[in-house]
Amino acid sequence: MKKSGREHSIAVKILPLAVILLFAVGALLYGANRWIIQIDILGDQTQYVEYGAEFEDPGAAAVRKGSIFSFIRKDLQVKTSSNVDPEKTGTYSVVYSATDGSSTETASRTVIVQDTVPPEISLKSDPDAYTLPGHEYEEEGYSASDNYDGDLTDRVDRQVKDGTVVYTVSDSSGNEKSVARTIVYDDRTPPELTLEGGDQTVTQGGSFEDSYTAIDDADGDITDRVTVDGTVDTETPGDYVLKYEVADSYGNKSQAQRTVTVSPKPAGDKIIYLTFDDGPGPYTARLLDVLAQYDVKATFFVTHAFPEYEDMLAREAAEGHTIGVHTYTHDYDLIYSSADAYWEDFEKMEQVIEAQTGKRSSIFRFPGGSSNTVSNFNPGIMTYLTQDSAARGYTYFDWNVSSGDASNTVTGSEVYQNILRECQMYKENVVLCHDVKSYTVDIIDDVIEWGLANGYVFAPLTPDSYTAHHGVAN
Missing domain, CATH: 2.60.40.10 (Immunoglobulins)
Incomplete structure (x- = not known):
């Protein structure tokens, strides 16, 4: 449909106004715009x-x-x-x-x-380490380090509970780390089985008292668990072997054995026990030759005074003589300063004897004898030691016949006369001599010949022999 002329005229007039209005609005907006x-x-x-x-x-x-x-x-x-x-x-x-x-x-x-990384804890561990049952765990070691704080070992909290050790540490950022160690409880050490007195010799008709102990690192005293295989007939001379065995709660076993020699009872009722102190020394070999010539057995109370002659101990034992402890140092001030000092010196000599003979001794003689007064600087020490030695299973011997060679006697003839005079006073004679004195060794053959001619029997000491104890003066 065609527009009328009037409508067309209106449109022509409005269009320019619209354009002008549009530009006006655009200009207004542009002016209001801000750059941000x-x-x-x-x-x-x-x-x-x-x-x-x-x-x-x-x-x-x-x-x-x-x-x-x-x-x-x-x-x-x-x-x-x-x-x-x-x-x-x-x-x-x-x-x-x-x-x-x-x-x-x-x-x-x-x-x-x-920092969100927790510290690191490292545990040191010995694969062979273990803790005895009922004992406190001994720490094997640990360390702690942090990527920010560095070494934190001293900040580790350690708690032991129910067989576990828990280690905990925190860093300065609050990061916490815990690790646990399981305690290995075990017992791998066998009990310590000790035969008091070692191998022993008793005289026929005497008595043998068996004494031993068994101590375990975990179970404690288990002496009552020791089994003994073998018996000793003290009425019949011979060698008797006793075998001992003990086991702890973990099955660890210890064995030991000793030989008990029952020696024939000397014939007759007059006996001379020749004893020699302070050796072995330079004259001991010659003395052994003399004793062997007459088949006489003696007793040697030995020391460490002459180490170069200690091989004589093996010969003494091999030839049937009795070996007893005297002292390792013969230093009175040292050995009588305390009971511990005495037994430490004693044990050193026992070890020398065992090294040379393969056996420990069960008899001994106190330096200076049990009646000595050189120990008076430590009041009561001899009273204690005489009692303690018995509790340890040892027998000590003094003497009732003195050759005098420990004091002012310096000639063989005097030594000989001293022995003969005093031996005629007793039936059982424990004779004190020293094999480190040449003049004493020189006259021993004369003493033996006199004794044999006068009905005496010569014998070595055994734990049940006459001890000739003195009166303890301290």
């Missing part, structure tokens, strides 16, 4: 970085755009300012800025450097 800078932070606004790790900044982007005509954009360069130190925990800021020449805008990102 927008910074967009890439990634999280708050980022967490592990201590010691590298911080990788995701960065930011910036544009200039209109507040109304936002589609009009221009990319801007972003400058970054950061104080982040990954080697130190804390909260940091990364600041981004952009400018269009007339204005500047900033934005910031929070970076938290944190």
